[in-house]
Amino acid sequence: xxxxxxxxxxxxxxIFAKEVKVDKPLLIIxxxxxxxxxxxxxxxxxxxxxxxxxTLTKDTEQYIRKAIELNKNxxxxxxxxxxxxxxxxxxxxxxxxxSEKIKEFSSKELDLSEMFRLIFSCNPCRLPxxxxxxxxxxxxxxxxxxxxxxxxxxxxxxxxxxxxxxxxANKEKFTPQYRRLxxxxxxxxxxxxxxxxxGGKGWSKPFYLTKGEVDIASKLILYTFDFYKEGLxxxxxxxxxxxxxxxxxxxxEEICLGGKLxxxxxxxxxxxxxxxxxxxxxxxxxxAVNDTTPYRIPAQGTFPELIKFVDSFPTFDDLDICNxxxxxxxxxxxxxxxxALNLIKNIDTVKNYTIEQEVPIAPNGTAQVIAIISKIEExxxxxxxxxxxxxxxxxxxxxxxxxGHHMYLLQExxxxxxxxxxxxxxxxxxxxxxxxxxxxxxxxxxIYDAFCANRVPEEFAGYNWDHPLGExxxxxxxxxxxxxxxxxxxxxxxxxPRGHMYPKGLLNSFLLYHAHKNEIPIERLTLVPEFxxxxxxxxxxxxxxxxxxxxxxYLLNAKYNSETGVLDELPVADKKKGSVQVKYSQLPLMxxxxxxxxxxxxxxxxxxxxxxxxxxxxxxxYDNFITNIVCPTELKPQYWILKDVMITCVNPETNIQxxxxxxxxxxxxxxxxSYAVFCLKxx
Numbered sequence: 001x002x003x004x005x006x007x008x009x010x011x012x013x014x015i016f017a018k019e020v021k022v023d024k025p026l027l028i029i030x031x032x033x034x035x036x037x038x039x040x041x042x043x044x045x046x047x048x049x050x051x052x053x054x055t056l057t058k059d060t061e062q063y064i065r066k067a068i069e070l071n072k073n074x075x076x077x078x079x080x081x082x083x084x085x086x087x088x089x090x091x092x093x094x095x096x097x098x099s100e101k102i103k104e105f106s107s108k109e110l111d112l113s114e115m116f117r118l119i120f121s122c123n124p125c126r127l128p129x130x131x132x133x134x135x136x137x138x139x140x141x142x143x144x145x146x147x148x149x150x151x152x153x154x155x156x157x158x159x160x161x162x163x164x165x166x167x168x169a170n171k172e173k174f175t176p177q178y179r180r181l182x183x184x185x186x187x188x189x190x191x192x193x194x195x196x197x198x199g200g201k202g203w204s205k206p207f208y209l210t211k212g213e214v215d216i217a218s219k220l221i222l223y224t225f226d227f228y229k230e231g232l233x234x235x236x237x238x239x240x241x242x243x244x245x246x247x248x249x250x251x252x253e254e255i256c257l258g259g260k261l262x263x264x265x266x267x268x269x270x271x272x273x274x275x276x277x278x279x280x281x282x283x284x285x286x287x288a289v290n291d292t293t294p295y296r297i298p299a300q301g302t303f304p305e306l307i308k309f310v311d312s313f314p315t316f317d318d319l320d321i322c323n324x325x326x327x328x329x330x331x332x333x334x335x336x337x338x339x340a341l342n343l344i345k346n347i348d349t350v351k352n353y354t355i356e357q358e359v360p361i362a363p364n365g366t367a368q369v370i371a372i373i374s375k376i377e378e379x380x381x382x383x384x385x386x387x388x389x390x391x392x393x394x395x396x397x398x399x400x401x402x403x404g405h406h407m408y409l410l411q412e413x414x415x416x417x418x419x420x421x422x423x424x425x426x427x428x429x430x431x432x433x434x435x436x437x438x439x440x441x442x443x444x445x446x447i448y449d450a451f452c453a454n455r456v457p458e459e460f461a462g463y464n465w466d467h468p469l470g471e472x473x474x475x476x477x478x479x480x481x482x483x484x485x486x487x488x489x490x491x492x493x494x495x496x497p498r499g500h501m502y503p504k505g506l507l508n509s510f511l512l513y514h515a516h517k518n519e520i521p522i523e524r525l526t527l528v529p530e531f532x533x534x535x536x537x538x539x540x541x542x543x544x545x546x547x548x549x550x551x552x553x554y555l556l557n558a559k560y561n562s563e564t565g566v567l568d569e570l571p572v573a574d575k576k577k578g579s580v581q582v583k584y585s586q587l588p589l590m591x592x593x594x595x596x597x598x599x600x601x602x603x604x605x606x607x608x609x610x611x612x613x614x615x616x617x618x619x620x621x622y623d624n625f626i627t628n629i630v631c632p633t634e635l636k637p638q639y640w641i642l643k644d645v646m647i648t649c650v651n652p653e654t655n656i657q658x659x660x661x662x663x664x665x666x667x668x669x670x671x672x673x674s675y676a677v678f679c680l681k682x683x
Contacts (some may be wrong), residue, residue, distance in 0.1 A: 026120070200614035375470070390410075422460070450469070543591075590629070
């Protein structure tokens with residue numbers, strides 16, 4: 001029942017009064033953005049105690065230590081009897097000092113004031129065990145549901161209204177239209193933050209808003225409505241004007257809400273969401289974003305009535321409002337679970353391992369890693385690409401220089417040679433350490449752990465790869481063979497972006513090639529993409545002049561309809577017929593033609609092309625984003641933006657065979673934290 005599903009509410013003042021003592025400080029573990037200072041000040045005020053509030057930094061550390069030392073003896077009668085130190089996670093060494101002080105305060109020989117209290121706050125971090133065991137710990141985690149965020153925002157705006165209407169002239173400003181838009185802004189704020197749960201599918205980087213930003217956005221609406229309430233021009237006072245929705249939304253996107261966004265596509269998403277929540281239909285009332293979501297804007301209501309109306313919203317978030325499909329919602333839940341697990345691990349004690357404390361490697365773990373290294377040696381070539389693999393036309397200068405795409409090809413050859421050489425050398429070094437039982441470096445430990453978990457070490461890939469290690473090695477061999485084929489041929493009929501270490505450079509190299517060959521300034525050239533009807537390279541019999549072709553691209557959350565030549569919806573899951581929701585579609589070959597002084601005046605959807613099937617992350621040291629591809633559409637671009645439609649070079653489908661559990665081993669790991677190894681077989 002609810003006693004199991006819901007957290008038991010606790011009161012910091014109640015806990016403080018009953019459990020916090022001289023030798024039992026209060027430790028408040030808070031989330032990023034939370035500040036319990038007001039609660040601490042309130043407790044001190046009710047107890048009529050003086051409180052010193054300090055924010056810990058390297059500069060203030062010594063001053064804070066002196067303030068604590070001052071309270072050690074009753075006879076000195078310090079003026080400050082309570083000390084609150086904020087953000088102790090910012091100076092890791094301070095944790096050791098706290099441990100020493102707690103032990104000292106526990107001593108009966110020390111003559112401490114019974115009224116003395118120590119209070120600390122920190123974000124989730126690693127703290128010494130003595131600190132964790134000797135403090136009263138309280139975790140502050142805000143209610144993150146959409147409903148609660150909306151209520152919090154409305155309560156804030158209601159307080160501002162109550163403060164403003166003290167002046168009679170201000171009462172007319174708070175119209176029903178403003179209140180409806182205030183509710184809409186509150187929902188908008190909640191949706192923006194809820195999208196963070198979906199990782200890179202929601203925003204490229206975490207995007208959090210403060211209550212102040214919600215307040216500024218609501219004031220923008222309030223002042224705009226008040227300025228244009230009579231429908232008259234502010235200059236002449238005679239020419240009727242409507243509410244300037246577009247400029248107001250642009251200010252909201254660029255200044256009020258979107259100032260923290262860096263990625264272009266994130267700005268497009270934010271603009272599309274604002275269009276849904278700030279418009280004339282919302283101001284008129286009885287508005288819903290779509291037919292499937294229960295979140296609505298009523299026709300009438302004061303702020304208390306709107307808060308009561310919002311209280312009828314679902315307790316559990318309806319993710320349709322975030323425009324996220326079922327697969328992305330599952331990824332979001334996984335992200336939240338990983339965050340929770342990391343929180344649990346991070347508040348554990350710091351572990352300082354020595355050679356004597358190391359646990360011997362389990363034989364099955366060693367055997368697995370040795371087998372993986374052996375397989376890598378078998379799949380990847382021993383020798384890299386060299387002069388014998390290069391067609392002379394690749395290295396032959398034209399007009400005194402190599403063509404751009406040939407220079408880029410030689411750089412790609414160097415990159416893949418370097419990576420394969422690194423994989424071989426690290427594998428052999430790891431094998432030597434395992435065979436001789438040597439103490440490993442932290443670098444080798446990470447690679448060993450990755451091999452045990454059948455995942456790609458970050459040092460190899462340079463980016464997050466969710467597919468198994470073996471699949472990545474096989475793909476690397478395909479990349480090697482593809483680069484080798486291009487080197488031997490000199491030119492290819494079509495190119496495979498997935499086969500490149502730096503795929504963005506492929507497009508740039510062909511611009512450079514065309515500029516060099518035709519003596520055109522490169523800044524005047526633009527690559528114009530176009531969908532073809534060719535499903536494979538074999539069908540490409542008559543390529544267009546000056547165009548180059550690429551293959552192996554995937555369209556997420558939509559499909560390209562070759563009959564109509566526009567974007568289209570993917571098939572919807574039908575549980576009765578046993579069909580499932582398709583999440584992506586493979587695109588036909590695409591042509592890219594360099595054009596001089598080309599202009600894009602179309603209203604089509606500028607779809608982002610990423611290497612990985614996500615907006616976040618990097619490919620090695622390069623950005624995941626490659627370019628925008630104009631996709632013809634009969635719908636507004638905002639529709640596809642909110643569906644998170646993008647093109648990717650990597651197949652988003654993970655080809656993993658069904659497995660069944662056949663054995664669970666003894667816990668095995670080189671560290672004190674152990675876990676069981678699950679042995680699986682194909683069904």
